[in-house]
Amino acid sequence: MSVVRSWLVRLGGLFDKERRDRELSEELESHVQMHIEDNIRSGVAPEEARRQALLKLGGIDQTKERYRDRRGIPWLEARLQDIRFGLRMLRKNPGFTAVVVSTLALGIGANAIIFSLVNGFLLRPLPVLHPEQIAALAIQQKDVPLGVSGFSYSEFIDFRNQADAFSEIFGNVLSTVALSTNDRTDQLPICYVSANFFSALGLRPTVGRLIQPSDGEGFGQSRLVVLGYAFWQKRFGGDADIVGERVRINGREATIVGVASKEFRGMFSPFEIDAYLPMGAVLAEEGLSQFTLSRGQGRVLVFGRLKPGMSLPEAQNSLDVIALRLARQYPATDAGIRVRAIPEKLARPQPYANDVFIVIGALFLVFAGLVLLLACINVANVVLARALVRQREMAVRAALGAERSRLISQMLTETLLLAVFGGASGLVLAEVANRLAPSVHFPGFPLRLDFAFDWRVYTYALTTVVFAGIVSGLPPALRASRADVNSVLRDDGLSRGVGEKHRLHSDLVVAQIACSLTLLVTAGLFVRSLQHIEGTYLGFDPERVLNVVVDPSQDGYDRARTTEFYRELYEHIRALPGVQSASSAASVPMGSFPSRTSVFGDFQPADPNQQPPSILYNMIDPGYLETMRVSLLRGRDFTDADGETAPLVAIVNETMARKLWPGEDPIGKSFRMRSAAGRVVEVVGIAQDGKYQTVAEDFQPYFYVPLAQSYASRRVLEVRSGVPPEMLAAQIQREIHGIAPNVTIVDLRTMKQSLEGGTGYFAFRLGAFLAVQMGLVGLMIAVVGVYGVVSFTVSRRTHEIGVRMALGANSTEILVLVLRQGAGLIVAGVSVGLVVSWVLSRTISHVLAGVSATDPLIYAVATATLSLVALIACWIPARRATRVDPMVALRYE
């Protein structure tokens, strides 16, 4: 108690020092007087009495000093003194302060932005009960890499029933549905959730109730809807009475039972989920056999909550056992499956095998760190330059007994102050940038950009501030405080000491050029990667195509009516002015959810345990290949004769032809879909390869079957026009509603827009954008650094230059002299930078598309750009050096 009290009092002792000092003086004065009086009384002469009294006191000033140390907290007082002194120095040099603060603001701001992105995507825990217990389960099937496919419903149920390491295993299926009230229809990203989804997460409803285990997962039960909080606010104005309201989901009646909690936005991190439906409702979209009975690849994304005290490796063991058991039980579909439990945070948005998001996140944090390092080096250089100017002061203070640690602490305080101001401005900068970010939006892509700053971002920013303060302050502080008083006071400007200091300057600039080159090379790699992707061969022509997704079954149309609806619609659309051709298909490239099926046939190896290949396919009508401009390489296109009753036919792509029938002519070959007992499909043509799911994918097997032979109610109409396709949108909508007023238009966008989405160029654009920004900021900071150092040396060498000129050197020689120094720095920096980039780019090679991490062109362009700009930065002070007037320079010394 008394210890705490005394520290508090001592903290108070930092204030009102003058009054306390006065009181102490008075107290000691009266003490001395009393002592003198006593001495005189005992017969000592007054002078001697005073001497004895002071002797016994141990000297008034020494006593005062000891007293003061006890009164306050000397260490803290010294720091406060440093801070006051630092603030005074910064105020006295507003130009210097502004330059340094804005440099650091850029560096720290860049870090805050990148970190808030990483934080938003990967670090922020789910707003659920004990988020650390949640693990994502990733399934790996034979021939299908980890995370490419989800669980099938049957496998999900098997794992849920058998995995005893988890207290709950729950899953969800991402999809989109049309939600209609009487007056309007919205297309929503939703997920179908298992009955225990919300209870396993420990979530509470905002109003009403959530889907709960007692609802069961029975198919055909009454349909329930839980709304997402944001959608409830946006669409229903946060009206609590909405509970119990009836709506239509894809045309069928359903009841809103509640609203999810405000913070919860679903389990798929880049998306905001607008509504949650029971898993049983998937049936309406998929057909019984497809969803419930099939094994192998599926769409259920599965999570588990670890039992308390259960570790991930233990859980993994139990999963391995179940996988083995299932593989034995269902050799045809489950042979070779593996399920990996991954901490939920490391599996966002989906457990991909190559952890691509984590790699990219870490990568950009490293880049942001490099930018900050560049900024720090600049600051260190400026501070060092100033420290050299103040070297006399330092040396004198050291000679007078100032401790070296005190001098260092004082200089560090100054840079830490600068870093604090820089950090504050940087955070403001980052806030502004983040505010602007959501306005750079992507049409139709329900991307959730929630990069709000939380304590993690602030902690990170604080760490960067301390880092910046120390990194930019320590080297100059160590160097300047080592000043040797003899050489400094003798003031020989050409002494050994100064040469050493120039070397530190130079080393810093070399490091800066190296960092900057690394950033530029990376920016180059990302830009080339984007260019490659944009120029990549898609296998179809995306120009002037409008895609319209409709699904008349949502309004209760049966097969006959649906077929009639589409037939009528084509006639109308083909007759529209501007339309060149129109067709329909079950899906389009980069659209959602292409179909996939197992393919059986005589190409099958004898081993019955081997799984049949699982291949993507599309259902198209005869005009599709022509409308999308997919070339038919051999054989024939579908015709109207390939109807329901005709023999089944297919067109395969080049990769499928090569993989299934290597070295043979696939035309005339046949295979079976879905099961070994399926109907025989004959290959009648070979189409060009293309991209089907994402623009970055490798060519994969794919085939087409006629829509007429494989019914789908939900279709995409592709309209190729001679005019910009957006112009046709309104007309087409009118035509659709003219034929069937109630039919929901699920989606309407141009092929170009689809290509900008998440399956298209989005990630590449974002990566290239960020990398280029950081490359430019890095270049700017590095150039300022080079300029600063070269001008500083020029000003230090004014005398020498003057002597040279007086001895007959002409201005070209002076120019060369200075430029040679700059060029030396640039060459050294570039060499180091090339090595660093070469090493670093290896680690990112797998996130780049179609560009080698060691592409010599990129290295050459980056080197040339940096060298050129840096040379210009040297040239300016070099020019100034040539204008030195020898007379002035010599007289000055």
Place this chain on the structure above:
Amino acid sequence: MTDKNDVWQGTLALMVLKTLETIGPLHGYGIARRIEQTSGDLLSVNYGTLYPALLKLEQEGFIASEWGVSDNNRKAKFYKLTRTGKKQVEKEAREWEQAAAIVARFLTPGEAER
């Protein structure tokens, strides 16, 4: 002077507190003289060390100070024991006696053998 012992820091606090308990409010010079007298002039207090010690006791809340007038009409700062200070005297005295008793056992021959 040289044959006198300097006061150890730890014991100075107890002496100050005990002095204030016995005599009541007193100024710094008085406390110092009183300690020397009580020790039978065996101890020599460096008066300068007394003031930081007084400050420490005041910060810990064992003593309080206020300005007053001394016997010979001189303005001086008077220190007095607080309530917690009184408890502290008892506590420290007890501890000191205990420590002294233990050391004494070691110093008394024969007793330590047992």
